[in-house]
Amino acid sequence: MFAELLQYLFAGLTSGAIYALAGLGFAIIYNASHVINFAQGEFIMIGGMATSMMVAAGLPLPLAIALAVVVTMMVGVALEKFAIEPARNSDVVTIIIITIGASIFLRGLAQVVWDKEFHSLPAFSGETPINVAGATLMPQSIWVVGISVLVIVALWWFFNRTLFGKAMLATSFNRLAAQLMGIGVKKVLMVSFALSALLGAVGGIVVTPITFTNYEAGIMLGLKGFSAAVLGGLGNGLGAIVGGLVVGIAEALASGYLSSAYKDAVAFVIILFVLFFLPNGLFGKKGTDRV
């Protein structure tokens, strides 16, 4: 009984960590530019695919991981440079379509450069399950959660302890003031895409040994990351993390106790309920429109 619950919680935490990373990716870009990047899921896919293809080609795992992260970040920067930057002053809908176009493009690219098959990676430290109070915990799950925590801590340090990180936060609060202070808004935008791509890539790499990946794997992951970000309140980093964990755990519990077929619907049911009552998410600022 308890073992079963624990088992579901392990599964939920593992996927929740990935959603949290994706949600953070949405939040970082949203803060820097008020853009929702629907290609966030594709960063996850590229990270996983690139690593597994390079490992399959004979590269050692650590090198493959490093290269995959770099590749994904380059994709992120290119996306910002060539698709977002030129459309900076367009409508919300226009930019949504651009990023959706980008996600379709990247999926198509992955399918051409690689293939349509599913790929995996060897687990980082073997596949011997660990028994915890009757529930089995895969070592890779520990990697997923551990690395996610590490990344989140590093990110916190970046935004709160480094000059450039603080500058990025300042830009999200008041773009004009930041500009007047000499913060390069363009550079902030580019770094935000690079960081989001990094988050996506890391998530994609650590989760691939568990879930496998293919060129379409980013769609659902991206949308759930978006749910996580909205659930927590757009642009709220901590909110995105909590949102990701809530979605992950609720999903695991629902598929365990209710129906696994509806697993993918859980995130969206939660988000609808939350938005019905809290139109700015769990931790979003409750704004009064100035008129």
Next chain:
Amino acid sequence: MSLLKVEGLSKEFGGIHAIEDLSFTINPGTIHSIIGPNGAGKTTLFNLITAVYTPSCGKILFDDKDIAGKKPYELAAMGMSRTFQNLQIFFNMPAIENVMVGHHLHLNRRFLPSFLRLPSVIRKDRECRDYCASLMEFVGLAKYVTADAAQMPYGALKRLEIARALAAKPRLLLLDEPAAGLNATESREIDEVIKKVAQTGVTVVLVEHDMKMVMGISDAILAIDYGRKLAEGTPAEVRANPDVVAAYLGAHA
């Protein structure tokens, strides 16, 4: 009988009192000005009266009816209409259609007749267009009747909002800083428009930052600062009030 009665009104934003325990009445057929330094709470007061914001406590009576729980569009139907300090123009529409939206309450508002373009809808719409053109003329926008709102200069947009508000046929018209950002000539012209509106029997409440400007046209003035009432009375009384003088000197020193 008063047209508008405000009793013990307060509004808090995250612990800060934008309006605090404010009471006053506005009699029909007058021009009533609300003055105060920047940040005194004038616009917040307007947003409360027109139900754009919900009061933290206190009561607002329009025609002796409590407006609590009413939506802005319901107040419009009761005869209240307003303009905005930060323009709320429909920039995606032609100027005259901005005014025609103001006449919305007096047209057929249901989907089906509009979908089918019933003759009665067309006829009333044509009348509405003519009426709104005459309103634009009334506020001095005759030359913009065929313009797009997006092409109009700032001063003209201020009048366009007045025309739109008038198209609703209000009994109480609230003007939020109608002269802000205008030059001296434009300001005088707006004064004339306001007087003309008042002559048609509409009660006008205007918020102004500039005390001098309102002295000439107001029947009564309410001065506020930090969300509280400083003074109330005729222009002469308010001008002589030491608190008002202090607030203004303080704010502008």
Next chain:
Amino acid sequence: MWKTARIGGLAALATILALAPLGFPNAYFYDVAVKALFNAVVCVGLNLLIGYAGQISLGHAGFFALGAYGSAILTSTYKVAPLPAMLISAAAVGLLAYLVGRPILKLKGHYLAMATLGIGIIIHIVLKTEARITGGPDGMSVDPFSLMGFTMMGDRMWYWAAAGLLVLTVWLSLNLIDSPVGRALRAVHGSEVGAEVVGVDTSSYKVMVFVVSAVFASLVGSLFAHKDGFITPDIGSFFRSVEFVVMVVLGGMASTFGSVIGAVILTLLPQVLTFVEDYEAMVLGGIMMGMMIFLPKGLLPAVVSQFRKRGAAR
């Protein structure tokens, strides 16, 4: 001026639709044309919501799919005649849109995008999962459309029906836009609070136009099901919802004829792109990005402003 543009545009549309079949060498062309016209009807409805009222929906394929499955299930399982089945489905979809629209249309921007996206995905997943009723991912077959003993058969017949429906829809849409209701919708886009204080009940108008656009999608979904004879849950996928929005925006937001053009182009594009084979997704994504970057206002408005510029220069 407005009036001549209205009637002229309608006449031009009708003429093009009447003459187009002269250039169709075989049934395949009719088939694609019907798809394009169906999409155009959905987009003209969706444009009322997105282009005019300024509210996004990333879930309209869900309503389309509900219409399709409603008709399919009512006609096959419950032996209801196609026309009443279509109307019952549309009424049910309208009711659903009303119930979810009331809370979610209070949301703005990305939150509204998220909520509508969620509704679309939930519908898609339900259709995939409830296999006993819907046939699951394998889909289900649908009987042809028949009315009083007359059965719609063949792509040619469907073409004329779809063309007639499109002209009717465009007429309705143009009527609505140039009416008190249409002005109120555009005003909601321009400034919600500005509209509200002069008497426009903005929340109920937003919900109403959401319902109207959902009903359009549902009706076309029903027709599509009868025409194709076989439907799968993927007609309600997130990708299909995105496609509808792209059609609206591509043609030009707040332009009824733009929506028609956008729908036609985006329906034809994959047919034309078959020669690029594996590169299809890349090209499609690239075109979406390129169009939005270089013509953010959409095709038709860009063309119109080019003409105006030339006219002014002359």
